[in-house]
Amino acid sequence: DAGVIQSPRHEVTEMGQEVTLRCKPISGHNSLFWYRQTMMRGLELLIYFNNNVPIDDSGMPEDRFSAKMPNASFSTLKIQPSEPRDSAVYFCASKDSTSTDTQYFGPGTRLTVL
Amino acid sequence: EDKVVQSPLSLVVHEGDTVTLNCSYEVTNFRSLLWYKQEKKAPTFLFMLTSSGIEKKSGRLSSILDKKELFSILNITATQTGDSAVYLCAPGGWTDKLIFGTGTRLQVFP
Numbered sequence: 001d002a003g004v005i006q007s008p009r010h011e012v013t014e015m016g017q018e019v020t021l022r023c024k025p026i027s028g029h030n031s032l033f034w035y036r037q038t039m040m041r042g043l044e045l046l047i048y049f050n051n052n053v054p055i056d057d058s059g060m061p062e063d064r065f066s067a068k069m070p071n072a073s074f075s076t077l078k079i080q081p082s083e084p085r086d087s088a089v090y091f092c093a094s095k096d097s098t099s100t101d102t103q104y105f106g107p108g109t110r111l112t113v114l
Numbered sequence: 115e116d117k118v119v120q121s122p123l124s125l126v127v128h129e130g131d132t133v134t135l136n137c138s139y140e141v142t143n144f145r146s147l148l149w150y151k152q153e154k155k156a157p158t159f160l161f162m163l164t165s166s167g168i169e170k171k172s173g174r175l176s177s178i179l180d181k182k183e184l185f186s187i188l189n190i191t192a193t194q195t196g197d198s199a200v201y202l203c204a205p206g207g208w209t210d211k212l213i214f215g216t217g218t219r220l221q222v223f224p
Contacts, residue, residue, distance in 0.1 A: 031210055043157070043202065043214040050210065091156060101146040101206050105156040 002026070004106030006092050012112045018080040021109045024073055025094030033103060034067055034077050035091040043091070049075065050097060082113045116141045118215035120203050126221045127193055135188040135218045137203030147179055147186050147205040148212060157202055160188070193222045 005024040013019055025032045033048040047057040049069045057067070064083070069075040079086055089110050093103040121136045139147065146164045150157035161170045163179035163186060170177050174193075179186045190197055200219050204212040 042216045045211060045214075048210065056209070056211065095210075097210055100162070101210075101212070102148060102159050102162055103212060104159065107156050 004092055004094050004104055006090075006106040006109050008109060009107060010110050010112075012114065013082055014114050015083055016081045017113075018078065019082045019086075019111060019113075021077040021090050021092075021111070023075045023077070023092030023106060025075070025092070026104060027073070029094035029096050029104075030072070031095045031097040031103075032069060032075050033093040033095075034075070035093065035105075036088045037091060037108075038088045046077070079111075082111075084113045087111055087113050116205075116207070116213045118203055118205060118213050120201075120215035120218050122218060123216070124219045124221075126223065129194055129222055129224050131193050131222075132189065132191045133193060133220060135190075135201050135203075135220070136185065137187070137205075137215060138185040139203070139205040139213070140184060141205045141207050141213060143207040143209075144181070144184075145206055145208050147203065149177055149186075149188050150202040150204060152200045152202055152217070153198075160201075190220075193220075195222050195224060198222045 007022045031050050034046040037043045046059045047067045052069045067077045089108045091108045092106045095103045118139045148162045149160040161177045166181040174191045177188045198221050200217040202217045203215045206212040
């Protein structure tokens with residue numbers, strides 16, 4: 001079975017540019033989570049969806065960040081405009097919330113904002 | 115406010131040693147606690163614990179939960195260099211969210 005798929009794996013951009021990160025959850029999973037990981041702050045939950053509906057976006061740092069899940073197999077996290085302090089590894093994770101608490105992580109996108 | 119504290123922050127051992135990693139937590143409406151291993155990539159799932167006193171085992175790794183005292187431990191026996199990683203503890207409640215600790219960085223030298 002394919003795991004969680006994220007793209008791109010690496011992104012280097014300049015301050016002020018728009019960045020879009022993409023995620024395909026494991027087929028059949030109905031919950032999707034976006035995390036950000038930095039050395040200083042560790043692994044932080046940004047937002048999560050159940051059945052394509054955003055449930056909790058309290059971790060989204062500011063209005064420059066937005067996330068969508070238009071269908072069960074695709075989600076995006078957008079940063080506009082990007083800033084150097086957004087540099088981090090962004091992980092997407094998914095789970096089947098009807099049967100388990102175990103979240104399965106994608107390989108992550110390493111974002112560098114110059 | 116929910117919180118997770120892992121200790122030690124860092125651990126350096128030699129191959130063959132046994133290590134114990136600690137995780138204490140305070141989570142509203144606690145439901146389960148998960149352990150993950152993170153090498154230089156994404157966290158990978160190790161264990162999920164929901165009941166006190168029942169040890170989960172996988173090879174040289176084992177873990178147990180104490181819901182009364184609000185902590186969990188992860189034991190690794192006969193450590194190998196491949197065990198070098200950051201180990202993350204993540205309790206969760208009934209909201210589907212996991213609260214990740216800052217992790218314990220384990221380095222195993224030959």
